[in-house]
Amino acid sequence: MTALLALDHVSMRFVRRPSLAERIVGALARGAKTEIVRAVDGVSLGLARGEVVGLVGESGCGKSTLGRIAAGLLLPTEGRALLDGAPVADDSDGRAAKRTTAVQMIFQDPFASLNPRMRVGEAIAEGPLAHGLTDRAKARDTVAAVMRRVGLDPAFAGRYPHQFSGGQRARIGIARALAMNPRAIVADEAVAALDVSIQAQVLNTFLDLRRDLDLAILFISHDLGVVGHLADRVAIMYLGRVVETGPVGAVFAEPAHPYTRGLIEAVPRLDRRRASFHPVRGEIPSPLDPPRGCHFHPRCPHVMPRCREEAPVLREVAPGRVASCHLHEA
Amino acid sequence: MIAFLLQRLAGAVVVIFAMSLIVFAGVFAIGNPIDVLINPAADQITRAETIARYGLDRPFWEQYGYFLGALIRGDFGTSFVFNQPALGLILSKLPATLELALAAMLIAIVLGIPLGAYAGLKPESAISRTIMAASVLGFSLPTFWVGLMLILVFSVELGWLPSGGRGETVLIGGIEWSFLTSDGLAHLLLPAFNLALFKLSLIIRLTRAGMRETWPADFVKFARAKGLSMRRVVLVHAMRNILIPIVTVLGLEFGSVVAFAVVTETIFSWPGMGKLVIDSILTLDRPVMVTYLMLVVTMFVTINLLVDLAYAALDPRVRLGGQR
Amino acid sequence: MSTRAASPAALFWAEFAESKVALGGLFVFALAVLLALTAPWITPQDPHDQALLSLMDARLPPGSVGSGGYTHWLGTDAQGRDVLSAIFWGLRTSLFVGAAAGVVALCIGTTVGLAAAFFGGRVELALMRLVDLQLSFPAILLALVLVAILGQGLFQVVVALVAAQYAYFARTVHGAALAERRKEYIEAASGIPLRPTRVVLRHLLPNCLPPLIVVATVQVANAIAIEATLSFLGVGMPVTEPSLGTLIANGFQFMLSGRYWISVYPGIALLIVIVAINLVGDQLRDVLNPRLKK
Numbered sequence: 041m042t043a044l045l046a047l048d049h050v051s052m053r054f055v056r057r058p059s060l061a062e063r064i065v066g067a068l069a070r071g072a073k074t075e076i077v078r079a080v081d082g083v084s085l086g087l088a089r090g091e092v093v094g095l096v097g098e099s100g101c102g103k104s105t106l107g108r109i110a111a112g113l114l115l116p117t118e119g120r121a122l123l124d125g126a127p128v129a130d131d132s133d134g135r136a137a138k139r140t141t142a143v144q145m146i147f148q149d150p151f152a153s154l155n156p157r158m159r160v161g162e163a164i165a166e167g168p169l170a171h172g173l174t175d176r177a178k179a180r181d182t183v184a185a186v187m188r189r190v191g192l193d194p195a196f197a198g199r200y201p202h203q204f205s206g207g208q209r210a211r212i213g214i215a216r217a218l219a220m221n222p223r224a225i226v227a228d229e230a231v232a233a234l235d236v237s238i239q240a241q242v243l244n245t246f247l248d249l250r251r252d253l254d255l256a257i258l259f260i261s262h263d264l265g266v267v268g269h270l271a272d273r274v275a276i277m278y279l280g281r282v283v284e285t286g287p288v289g290a291v292f293a294e295p296a297h298p299y300t301r302g303l304i305e306a307v308p309r310l311d312r313r314r315a316s317f318h319p320v321r322g323e324i325p326s327p328l329d330p331p332r333g334c335h336f337h338p339r340c341p342h343v344m345p346r347c348r349e350e351a352p353v354l355r356e357v358a359p360g361r362v363a364s365c366h367l368h369e370a
Numbered sequence: 371m372i373a374f375l376l377q378r379l380a381g382a383v384v385v386i387f388a389m390s391l392i393v394f395a396g397v398f399a400i401g402n403p404i405d406v407l408i409n410p411a412a413d414q415i416t417r418a419e420t421i422a423r424y425g426l427d428r429p430f431w432e433q434y435g436y437f438l439g440a441l442i443r444g445d446f447g448t449s450f451v452f453n454q455p456a457l458g459l460i461l462s463k464l465p466a467t468l469e470l471a472l473a474a475m476l477i478a479i480v481l482g483i484p485l486g487a488y489a490g491l492k493p494e495s496a497i498s499r500t501i502m503a504a505s506v507l508g509f510s511l512p513t514f515w516v517g518l519m520l521i522l523v524f525s526v527e528l529g530w531l532p533s534g535g536r537g538e539t540v541l542i543g544g545i546e547w548s549f550l551t552s553d554g555l556a557h558l559l560l561p562a563f564n565l566a567l568f569k570l571s572l573i574i575r576l577t578r579a580g581m582r583e584t585w586p587a588d589f590v591k592f593a594r595a596k597g598l599s600m601r602r603v604v605l606v607h608a609m610r611n612i613l614i615p616i617v618t619v620l621g622l623e624f625g626s627v628v629a630f631a632v633v634t635e636t637i638f639s640w641p642g643m644g645k646l647v648i649d650s651i652l653t654l655d656r657p658v659m660v661t662y663l664m665l666v667v668t669m670f671v672t673i674n675l676l677v678d679l680a681y682a683a684l685d686p687r688v689r690l691g692g693q694r
Numbered sequence: 695m696s697t698r699a700a701s702p703a704a705l706f707w708a709e710f711a712e713s714k715v716a717l718g719g720l721f722v723f724a725l726a727v728l729l730a731l732t733a734p735w736i737t738p739q740d741p742h743d744q745a746l747l748s749l750m751d752a753r754l755p756p757g758s759v760g761s762g763g764y765t766h767w768l769g770t771d772a773q774g775r776d777v778l779s780a781i782f783w784g785l786r787t788s789l790f791v792g793a794a795a796g797v798v799a800l801c802i803g804t805t806v807g808l809a810a811a812f813f814g815g816r817v818e819l820a821l822m823r824l825v826d827l828q829l830s831f832p833a834i835l836l837a838l839v840l841v842a843i844l845g846q847g848l849f850q851v852v853v854a855l856v857a858a859q860y861a862y863f864a865r866t867v868h869g870a871a872l873a874e875r876r877k878e879y880i881e882a883a884s885g886i887p888l889r890p891t892r893v894v895l896r897h898l899l900p901n902c903l904p905p906l907i908v909v910a911t912v913q914v915a916n917a918i919a920i921e922a923t924l925s926f927l928g929v930g931m932p933v934t935e936p937s938l939g940t941l942i943a944n945g946f947q948f949m950l951s952g953r954y955w956i957s958v959y960p961g962i963a964l965l966i967v968i969v970a971i972n973l974v975g976d977q978l979r980d981v982l983n984p985r986l987k988k
Binding site: 111112113137138141144145147148149152153154155156157158166167170171213216220 | 877878879881882883884885886887888889892896897900901
């Protein structure tokens with residue numbers, strides 16, 4: 041299986057250098073150091089045509105950064121994001137210059153991700169017009185088609201975003217992405233801001249899209265329930281690294297990494313109502329100063345002396361499944 | 371904190387240096403001062419001698435270098451018109467301007483804080499509305515226009531106050547002061563009020579806004595619930611919180627009061643630095659202009675620096691977060 | 695419910711019109727613009743035409759009938775010029791200078807502010823340092839220095855005003871754009887991808903407009919006031935092309951001898967224009983400030 045959208049050893053570092061004055065004082069006193077945040081640290085991930093991959097992790101684990109790299113909005117410090125073997129973005133003076141329209145992104149906040157001063161029809165048509173995918177004469181039909189596909193009445197194209205409900209706006213965001221005829225979509229917490237009943241409807245729209253358009257979807261979420269409903273495969277991220285990937289069913293049934301197990305046990309379920317509640321204990325450590333060895337060891341119930349010294353690498357634990365944990369190296 | 375201080379101090383020095391170049395380059399470009407300096411009928415030799423004496427035949431960079439070197443020695447050049455050191459000339463006018471500016475600030479504070487506090491406590495009353503409407507006028511009317519009206523009403527029509535000059539002065543510490551004689555005070559009143567008007571409006575607005583923000587705050591409610599007198603709540607509890615921004619703004623605005631004195635001094639023939647600089651612009655007296663501008667720039671940069679530092683000292687959030 | 699929404703402009707106008715005072719200000723301002731534009735046809739005398747002036751008519755009090763056979767409703771000045779005509783012509787100059795300086799400063803300031811906010815990094819640091827530095831000096835002082843350097847004249851005054859005022863626009867736009875550029879719709883637009891110029895002009899700029907409109911109104915009034923001040927100090931508009939400030943300056947010396955009309959009537963005209971613009975600006979501020987909305 042060759043990947044349509046591939047992340048190849050991608051790392052993203054954010055650097056804050058001290059100012060000149062701070063450095064002068066630093067030289068006199070304690071010494072101001074350059075602060076480096078490794079938001080994403082050597083991640084590889086591939087999505088095939090028509091495949092939905094769920095990217096799961098706690099907030100601050102780097103999953104949104106990874107999603108933006110995949111969508112070409114950010115340029116990784118190391119590694120590459122490729123669509124059909126071609127980079128999705130180039131370096132333009134240190135900033136990302138997106139090179140393809142075939143990867144589109146859907147954003148978390150259906151309120152903030154739409155320009156409040158643009159009619160939604162214009163917002164949907166803007167991209168296709170700018171890239172010659174449609175022309176002025178056909179724009180109206182293009183807009184109507186994508187609006188219908190995501191379950192919106194095309195008659196509302198003349199309205200402004202504030203006249204729609206949250207669920208409708210989420211659909212507008214999807215329509216805007218679809219209007220570019222993408223082959224892959226990165227959805228960053230695309231339903232997180234919605235009520236649960238609305239979430240289910242929007243998720244069904246995603247399922248329809250995958251079925252009808254054969255899209256590869258990278259679905260970023262902190263919600264395992266949502267990912268379980270939608271994804272074929274799941275990738276679990278912790279502090280900038282992917283710790284486990286595999287088919288959704290297998291991973292959920294028998295998690296290979298203690299962190300994955302912790303996340304799954306934290307999901308409230310009807311059949312385990314009386315079971316004790318085991319969220320992952322402790323706080324996520326600061327990415328400014330990640331723990332030595334395995335990043336997860338301070339919170340791990342199975343921690344061994346080796347975990348404090350040596351970072352585990354991803355290795356196959358079952359066909360089609362990888363995890364990075366010393367428990368699997370015995 | 372030390373980093374913050376160093377950063378600001380270095381910034382201030384850079385600004386002053388950059389401004390010295392800009393000011394000099396700008397003023398260098400103005401007209402030909404020779405036409406002002408000598409009699410048009412003078413012969414070529416006198417002309418050349420004068421040019422050489424003032425260094426006007428040198429290239430720009432040489433003149434700037436010479437100027438900068440002299441500046442560091444405290445020598446700002448000699449006025450073409452008055453034929454005396456420019457710095458001394460300006461400094462001799464400084465007390466008059468300072469007296470005017472301080473009087474204006476005093477008027478602005480003494481009138482502005484009570485008026486603003488009243489308007490903030492009773493925002494719906496007719497008096498408050500009048501105060502606020504007047505403050506809008508104070509903001510939008512040009513200073514010179516108000517000065518004109520003051521002269522028309524109080525000097526020409528009513529004849530209560532003199533229209534110009536400093537009046538009788540008293541010599542204290544080698545400096546002349548107007549406010550110590552009744553005649554001088556009468557001369558000071560109109561220009562000081564004129565100059566105060568803009569700041570007065572500003573203080574009224576700030577005090578009112580502060581009062582309206584503070585009054586519903588929990589600590590003020592608590593003080594009122596404790597049964598403290600209205601007077602005490604307003605003066606001690608609310609005012610203390612309102613004063614910090616007001617003091618900051620006043621500090622920042624003192625420079626602009628001195629700058630606006632240019633206009634007021636011209637209208638009321640107040641013999642300060644502002645009138646001198648307008649005269650020097652009209653007569654192309656380069657050294658006086660450059661000296662005045664350098665003094666004003668230094669004053670502004672110093673004021674900004676002091677306010678920054680005072681803020682950092684008072685407010686730990688700025689102190690820690692100011693480095694970004 | 696109509697499928698095509700009421701445009702923001704229509705809603706905006708409805709809200710603006712709630713204040714009768716602001717409507718009055720707008721009406722007066724419109725009237726002033728109309729008078730200024732039609733001055734050559736509605737004034738009894740062309741004040742620039744020396745041939746029409748007669749020293750016999752000098753300093754006539756308001757209401758006198760001069761040698762031209764018509765009434766000088768606001769009197770005449772030291773050269774026998776009809777003050778009312780001079781005011782309409784002066785209004786022309788003052789409004790033109792204010793509008794020209796306002797528009798050019800708006801364009802330059804908006805470009806600077808948007809560029810700083812969009813490009814960030816060193817560009818932002820350099821541009822905004824300059825702007826902040828400039829804003830720490832009063833505009834009047836900067837304008838004064840600039841006209842002192844550039845000399846008198848319409849063009850010079852406009853240049854001085856633009857240089858002194860663009861910084862206000864730059865800071866306003868920069869502040870608004872900083873808040874907006876963090877929002878996801880900007881990222882969404884860049885991520886389609888759209889060209890940076892398109893993102894800035896179609897997405898960032900329209901959302902920075904509300905504070906910009908308020909500042910623009912106030913700055914036009916300020917430009918008119920500063921120009922009048924410069925002219926009054928004798929370093930602004932030349933006597934051949936008098937603005938209201940020049941007219942006031944010309945009459946100042948006669949005021950002490952009781953011939954108030956030469957200065958005062960142009961002064962009142964200036965006052966009315968400035969107050970009218972500020973009333974409009976105040977209402978705009980209230981309408982456009984999201985904090986005051988219920």
